[in-house]
Amino acid sequence: MSISATAPWLNFYGETPRTIDYPQKTIYQMVRDAARRYPGNTAYEFMGKRTSYAEFLRRVDLTAKALLALGIGKGDRVTICMPNSPQGVDCFYACNRIGAVSNMIHPLSAPNEIKFYLNFSRSKAVLTLDQFYPKLAAITPQLDQPVTILIARIRDELPPALAVGYALTAGRKIPRLPPKGYTLWSDALAMGRRWKGQLPPDDGQAADGAAILYSGGTTGTTKGILLSNLNFNALALQTIGASGFSPIDGLKMLSVMPLFHGFGLGIGIHTPLIAGATCILVPQFTVKSYAKLLVKKKPNIIPGVPTLFEALLRADNLEGADLSFLKGMFCGGDSLSIELKKKVDAFLHEHHATIQVREGYGTTECVTASCLTPVDYYRSGSIGVPFPDTYYKIVKPGTTEELPPNTDGEICLSGPTVMLGYVDNPEETASTLRRHDEGRVWLHTGDLGYMDADGFVYFRQRIKRMIISSGYNIYPGQLENIIDGHPKVLLSCCIGVKDSYRMQKVKAFVVLQPGIEPTEAVKEELMAYCRDHIAKYAMPCDIEFRAELPKTLVGKVAYRVLEEEEQAKG
Numbered sequence: 001m002s003i004s005a006t007a008p009w010l011n012f013y014g015e016t017p018r019t020i021d022y023p024q025k026t027i028y029q030m031v032r033d034a035a036r037r038y039p040g041n042t043a044y045e046f047m048g049k050r051t052s053y054a055e056f057l058r059r060v061d062l063t064a065k066a067l068l069a070l071g072i073g074k075g076d077r078v079t080i081c082m083p084n085s086p087q088g089v090d091c092f093y094a095c096n097r098i099g100a101v102s103n104m105i106h107p108l109s110a111p112n113e114i115k116f117y118l119n120f121s122r123s124k125a126v127l128t129l130d131q132f133y134p135k136l137a138a139i140t141p142q143l144d145q146p147v148t149i150l151i152a153r154i155r156d157e158l159p160p161a162l163a164v165g166y167a168l169t170a171g172r173k174i175p176r177l178p179p180k181g182y183t184l185w186s187d188a189l190a191m192g193r194r195w196k197g198q199l200p201p202d203d204g205q206a207a208d209g210a211a212i213l214y215s216g217g218t219t220g221t222t223k224g225i226l227l228s229n230l231n232f233n234a235l236a237l238q239t240i241g242a243s244g245f246s247p248i249d250g251l252k253m254l255s256v257m258p259l260f261h262g263f264g265l266g267i268g269i270h271t272p273l274i275a276g277a278t279c280i281l282v283p284q285f286t287v288k289s290y291a292k293l294l295v296k297k298k299p300n301i302i303p304g305v306p307t308l309f310e311a312l313l314r315a316d317n318l319e320g321a322d323l324s325f326l327k328g329m330f331c332g333g334d335s336l337s338i339e340l341k342k343k344v345d346a347f348l349h350e351h352h353a354t355i356q357v358r359e360g361y362g363t364t365e366c367v368t369a370s371c372l373t374p375v376d377y378y379r380s381g382s383i384g385v386p387f388p389d390t391y392y393k394i395v396k397p398g399t400t401e402e403l404p405p406n407t408d409g410e411i412c413l414s415g416p417t418v419m420l421g422y423v424d425n426p427e428e429t430a431s432t433l434r435r436h437d438e439g440r441v442w443l444h445t446g447d448l449g450y451m452d453a454d455g456f457v458y459f460r461q462r463i464k465r466m467i468i469s470s471g472y473n474i475y476p477g478q479l480e481n482i483i484d485g486h487p488k489v490l491l492s493c494c495i496g497v498k499d500s501y502r503m504q505k506v507k508a509f510v511v512l513q514p515g516i517e518p519t520e521a522v523k524e525e526l527m528a529y530c531r532d533h534i535a536k537y538a539m540p541c542d543i544e545f546r547a548e549l550p551k552t553l554v555g556k557v558a559y560r561v562l563e564e565e566e567q568a569k570g
Contacts, residue, residue: 017241020388022416026204026229028096030236030274032057038249038276045297046086046281049159053276059086063094064199066192070148070183072124074099074200077212079118079126079147080259081107083283087152087185088259089269091127092211096229099204102211103224104260106553107132115139118147120224120423121212125150127185131174137181151177152185154283206230209420213262215364224423225364227262234416235367236271238387243301244375245327249276254299256282256290256308261554262368263333267303277301285555291315298325305333305555309344309357310491314514323351332360332369334556335459335477338381339484340491359383361459363445365432366417371457382456383449390415393442394451397463400436405453408460412442419443448475465559467496467538469504474538476506476559482533483508486526488516493549493557494540497566508540509562511548518545 023030035043035053043056051059072078078095080102082088095102103121105114107128114135118126125148128136136149154170155163210229214222240246253272257264272279280297282289290311293299295318302308309331312318326348331341336359344357361383362369371392373384386392393402394409403409418441421429435441448460460475467474476494483492491511496504510526512518523543530540550558 017388020234020237020241022206022230022234022237024206024230025233026096026202026206026208027210027232027270027274028060028093028204029202030233031060031093031270034274034276041250041276042278043273044086044089044255044279044281046283047158047162049157051086056090056273059090060093060097061199062189062192063090064097064192065195065197066188067091067094067098067100067125068197068199069191069195070125070150070188072098072100072148076100076125077103077121077123079103079105079121079123081105081109081114081126081128081132082152082259083107083129084255084259084264084268084281085129085152085154085283086157086281087127089273089279089281092259092265092269096204096210097202098200099208101209101226104211104213104265106258106260108553109135111135111139115142116222117214119144123147127152129154130177133177133182134175137178140181149182150185150188151182156186204229206233211265212423213260213265213364213367223425223428226420226423227367228420231367231417231419232266232270233274234389235266235369236274238390238417239267239271239369239372240275241388242372243328247275248272248301250278251300251327252278252280252297253301253303254282254293254297255279256285257303257305257333258554261333262362262364263303263305263554266367267330267332267369272301287311287315288317291317291321294318294323295321300325300327301330302326302328303330303332306331306336306340307334307491307551307555307557309336310340312347313343313490318351321351323348323353326353326355329355329357330360330369330372331357332362333554335383335461337477337481337484339481361411361457362417363443363447365419365443365445366413366415367419370413370415370417379452379456381458382452383459384457385455386413386457387415387417390417391440391442392451392455392457394449395444397448400434400442403450406450408448408450410463411445411447411449411457411459413445414440414442467494467504467506469496469499469506469537470502472537474506479506479508479534479538479540483510483526483530485533486529488513488522489526490514491549491557493559493562495559495563495566497541499541505541506538507566508543509546509549510543511546 035057039054042050043053105117127150209226212224255268257268358373360369360372371384371386391414397410448463461477479494480492490513493509497507499505550561552558
């Protein structure tokens with residue numbers, strides 16, 4: 001039974017359209033159209049400095065000229081290694097304007113990772129911040145081809161008073177740049193102003209590749225994912241349609257999820273920018289700055305991962321804050337436990353918000369989200385119903401055999417956001433994008449879940465994240481949901497550790513609620529709680545308290561780091 005939002009009997013969408021007319025345009029053309037409709041609206045705000053849509057479009061066109069002056073053109077690839085900043089956003093759309101492809105990577109990547117990404121993508125240029133230049137200088141001699149290094153500076157985008165303060169504080173910690181080996185972003189823009197040529201015809205196609213993002217793919221090794229203009233535009237239109245409060249022009253999005261990630265780029269940046277809304281660009285997340293931004297900027301929409309919403313519960317300066325300005329809070333990127341959702345929803349209610357946190361699900365292979373909890377209806381444990389024009393089915397892992405409702409299997413999806421394919425990897429592309437008997441191409445996600453008879457989707461976890469103990473399949477996400485339900489627990493993570501008899505046994509890592517001390521008495525209390533709620537074969541053999549859990553670059557709990565630590569102990 002495959003389900004889509006177009007199913008005529010699926011009534012949980014409310015005002016959400018069942019199908020959408022997708023313009024055959026590029027991402028630049030969609031943003032250009034928004035700038036013409038809303039020239040005076042603020043496109044983005046960075047550290048208090050606002051940029052209107054009219055000015056944003058001028059900046060993008062100037063950046064496009066600068067890239068052309070540097071010898072970058074149609075079909076070339078440009079690596080953007082930036083936090084959420086105006087230069088990174090401008091460069092992303094400028095690349096699209098001239099037909100170049102953006103290669104999006106994390107600015108905190110290690111030097112060897114950057115070398116891999118540059119060589120893999122065959123990038124002609126890389127944009128990064130001055131503070132990260134030493135990493136690029138170290139790997140430049142090892143690159144397969146020459147790469148133009150473009151260096152941006154945060155201070156160039158700050159209001160004058162803040163720029164002075166930055167120079168005297170954080171700016172002083174940045175290593176002094178050498179006299180050569182790079183081009184300053186400001187100098188590149190000056191080249192664009194002096195450039196005598198014209199921008200090429202704006203003739204990009206919806207089906208053209210727009211950006212490369214990275215994921216582990218179904219085999220766990222790094223894959224470059226080529227996403228089209230249509231993929232990004234369809235995602236944005238679907239997100240707005242499923243939001244329950246469209247249109248969104250004039251609303252403010254807290255763009256805290258990183259630019260290099262599908263969630264941050266596709267929903268945090270592109271979705272508001274095609275619709276006349278404002279991106280509040282947040283280059284670095286801290287609990288303290290997060291709380292201040294909420295109170296001061298009053299964003300209407302917040303997309304984030306579970307750890308972002310868990311941070312709400314730990315913030316010191318939200319006591320008595322009025323959050324009634326919130327219209328949408330969307331959680332993705334990792335599974336949101338039932339208990340954490342309850343805690344966040346209670347927090348929102350206590351602070352006068354009229355919304356619930358809404359969970360979605362997706363993969364980088366479809367940019368990001370592809371289903372979402374309906375605006376006024378929540379089914380416990382579900383990650384929602386498919387976006388408009390998106391189909392879901394559950395198949396027996398390793399096959400295309402469709403399974404009946406309420407049966408665990410591999411989640412497959414099909415729709416206009418599904419990637420073009422993995423870059424230079426036809427074998428992995430063929431194993432992930434498969435044409436089923438009915439003729440539709442389906443993305444095999446490598447994720448375990450099921451659908452109920454009404455089409456609500458339930459995510460279990462990555463198929464490979466499974467603990468097998470004495471022949472029993474144990475799903476860490478289920479255990480974490482139970483442990484998170486204890487009133488003294490803020491966050492938990494369960495992993496499998498070696499056991500000579502059972503092959504593996506469960507170990508739990510727990511972050512306690514603020515004010516709760518990690519004592520043996522608390523540990524025994526949690527173990528007793530687990531014995532009451534968890535089957536004997538799945539019981540944690542130990543609980544280790546941590547002040548915090550390791551996180552991946554996008555804010556997910558890095559369970560593999562915990563696994564490696566345990567393996568190192570022997």
